[in-house]
Amino acid sequence: MEWFARLGRSTLETLAGVGRAAYVLFGALVARPQLKNIPLTIKQIYFVGVQSLLIIVVSGAFIGMVMALQGYTVLVDYGAEESLGPMVALSLLRELGPVVTALLFAGRAGSALTAEIGLMKATEQLSSLEMMAVDPLRRVIAPRLWAGIIAMPMLAVIFSAVGILGGQVVGVDWLGVDAGSYWSVMQASVEFEKDVGNGIIKSLVFAVIVTWIAVFKGYDSVPTSEGISKATTETVVYSSLAVLGVDFVLTALMFGTH
Amino acid sequence: MNSRKVEVLVGIFVAIAAAALIMLALKVADRGISGNGETYVLKAKFDNIGGLKVRSPIKVGGVVVGRVGSISLDEDDFSPVVTLVIGKEFDKFPATSSVSILTSGLLGEQYIGLQPGFMLEEDDVLKPGQFIEDTKSALVLEDLIGQFLFSRGND
Numbered sequence: 001m002e003w004f005a006r007l008g009r010s011t012l013e014t015l016a017g018v019g020r021a022a023y024v025l026f027g028a029l030v031a032r033p034q035l036k037n038i039p040l041t042i043k044q045i046y047f048v049g050v051q052s053l054l055i056i057v058v059s060g061a062f063i064g065m066v067m068a069l070q071g072y073t074v075l076v077d078y079g080a081e082e083s084l085g086p087m088v089a090l091s092l093l094r095e096l097g098p099v100v101t102a103l104l105f106a107g108r109a110g111s112a113l114t115a116e117i118g119l120m121k122a123t124e125q126l127s128s129l130e131m132m133a134v135d136p137l138r139r140v141i142a143p144r145l146w147a148g149i150i151a152m153p154m155l156a157v158i159f160s161a162v163g164i165l166g167g168q169v170v171g172v173d174w175l176g177v178d179a180g181s182y183w184s185v186m187q188a189s190v191e192f193e194k195d196v197g198n199g200i201i202k203s204l205v206f207a208v209i210v211t212w213i214a215v216f217k218g219y220d221s222v223p224t225s226e227g228i229s230k231a232t233t234e235t236v237v238y239s240s241l242a243v244l245g246v247d248f249v250l251t252a253l254m255f256g257t258h
Numbered sequence: 259m260n261s262r263k264v265e266v267l268v269g270i271f272v273a274i275a276a277a278a279l280i281m282l283a284l285k286v287a288d289r290g291i292s293g294n295g296e297t298y299v300l301k302a303k304f305d306n307i308g309g310l311k312v313r314s315p316i317k318v319g320g321v322v323v324g325r326v327g328s329i330s331l332d333e334d335d336f337s338p339v340v341t342l343v344i345g346k347e348f349d350k351f352p353a354t355s356s357v358s359i360l361t362s363g364l365l366g367e368q369y370i371g372l373q374p375g376f377m378l379e380e381d382d383v384l385k386p387g388q389f390i391e392d393t394k395s396a397l398v399l400e401d402l403i404g405q406f407l408f409s410r411g412n413d
Contacts, residue, residue, distance in 0.1 A: 039261060046264045050271045089286050154275030161278035164286060183285065188315070192287035196279075 021216045027137035028145050028215070040143040041150075048109035048144070048211075049151030053158070055108055056101060060159040063096060064088060064166030072175050081177050085186030088167035089160075093190065093199045094255065097160035099247050102206035105152050106239040110214035113144055114235040117218025118228035126219075141215050148211030149204070156203035198254045202247065209246060210239040296346035298386040299327065302357050302370075307338045308396025309368045310359055316342055316370045323348045326370065342370065342390075351384045352377045358394035368396060 071087045117140065120126050126136040164186075171177045190196070214235045221231035307329065316324040324344035332339050342357070354375030361368050375392075377383075384390065 042268050043261065043264050045268050045271070050267045053271060053274075093282070093286070151271075154272065154278075157275055157282065158278045161281050161286075164282075186286060190287045191313075192283055196282050196287055 017220070020220055021212070024137065024141060024216050024219055025145075025212055027135070028142040034138060037138065037143055040139075041146050044143045044147030045151050048105075048113070048147050049155065052105060052108045052151070052155060055104055056155045056159050057162050059100065059104060060092075060097075060162035061166035061169075063100065064092065064163030065170040067091060067096075067163070068167035068169075068171040068175070072171060072177070081171075081175075082181040082185050084167070084171045084177050085182040085184075086189040088171070089164050089186045089190050090195060092160045092163040092167075093195045094202075095247070095251070097156045097163065098199055098203035098206055099243060101152060101156040101159045101203060102210055102243040103240055105148075105155065105207075106210045106214070106236050106243070109148065109151075110210050110235050110239055111232045113148070113211070113214040114218040114221070114232045115228060117141070117144070117215060118221040118223070118231050121219065121221060122223035122225070122228060124223075141219060144215050145211050148214070149207045152207035152210070153200050153203045156199065160199065202250050202254075205246060205250065206243050209242050213239045213242065297324065297343045298346055298349060300342040300344060300384055300386070300388060300390055302340050302342060302390040302393050303332065304338050304340060304359065304393050304395045306395040306398060307340060308359055308398060310340065310370070310396065311368075314367065314369050316344060316357075316372055318348070318372045318374065323372065340370070342372075349383070353382045353384055353388075354378065354392070355384060355390060356392035356394065357390050359396035361397070 067088050068084060071084050072081055075081045075083055075087070117126075120140065126140065129136045129139055168179070168182060172179045172182050217231040217235045217238070218228075221227045310326060310329065312326055312329060314326045315322045316326065324342055327341040327343035329341070330339050331337070351372065352375045356373045356375060358371050358373070359368055360371045
């Protein structure tokens with residue numbers, strides 16, 4: 001009997017959490033847009049986008065370089081090193097660009113969002129806003145959500161572009177793949193709508209997931225130092241798992257069938 | 259951090275993202291050069307198209323002049339019909355031209371090679387929508403080995 005009670009309690013708690021998360025997303029996004037909040041959103045784009053640029057560019061360059069190096073050692077055995085270009089470009093555009101950007105974003109910006117909002121809650125700034133008849137969902141949560149949703153697809157595009165250039169540095173300049181065939185074979189096999197477009201759609205979906213989890217975990221955290229630390233950890237763990245799981249579904253839908 | 263500086267940095271960030279997207283579009287996906295531009299359509303009927311795919315290139319002497327638009331099956335004689343989408347600037351192919359399905363390299367992708375024929379009369383060119391009569395099908399490895407073994411057996 002105790003077992004059933006535990007099961008029922010955890011089910012109800014999970015459902016209540018999903019409901020609160022949906023309420024946060026609905027209250028922040030669906031509410032009538034307020035033009036005076038646009039400067040706040042721009043400031044948040046600076047925090048989550050511009051400040052993530054360094055880690056995105058550096059990891060994009062190194063991932064592109066490593067892929068060129070590893071791909072070359074396999075492809076050269078079959079005399080197919082011309083296919084290095086499409087290999088690097090397609091894996092970056094379809095998978096690594098959106099996914100790695102989302103994982104890095106969750107660690108770099110998502111955890112910061114959770115900690116910031118959690119501390120606002122712990123120091124009762126959110127309650128003070130409500131006392132002044134300012135809806136914290138619109139004033140605090142909405143700019144951060146929009147900033148994440150706007151910034152992450154841009155970061156993913158930058159990641160892919162830098163990675164392809166990094167692959168060129170290793171593949172063409174160091175390992176000696178012909179520059180013309182690196183680019184032209186890539187151009188022959190990359191389609192703009194299918195590969196670039198679907199990659200952007202993917203990173204848009206990941207942006208919603210990661211930023212949503214981040215702001216909700218902060219908004220819903222237990223307002224103590226221990227609660228904030230737990231919420232920050234949960235943000236990174238949950239959004240990484242969600243991104244990897246959703247990525248499989250999206251890949252199956254987009255590229256699974258011909 | 260004053261808001262002016264934040265705005266400038268966000269503007270630079272957006273510009274970098276736009277530049278990256280344009281690079282992906284033009285340099286990686288090669289859009290804008292082959293994507294738009296006036297085209298016309300020719301058709302060709304083959305016995306066997308092998309591994310030919312939609313968007314496979316059509317080459318004249320190695321120069322890409324168009325791409326395969328669609329592949330369908332003729333409902334009367336069950337032979338594949340390939341639609342060739344060719345750039346408008348290459349609209350002077352003689353009606354006696356022939357097309358064959360070729361393979362780039364030993365294991366490479368398959369493409370359509372267009373061999374221009376002789377111009378018998380002045381305006382005897384392939385018109386949009388016209389079928390190219392002279393076609394050579396793809397080389398199927400199994401058929402080739404079968405023929406080789408057959409000819410060995412006769413010796």
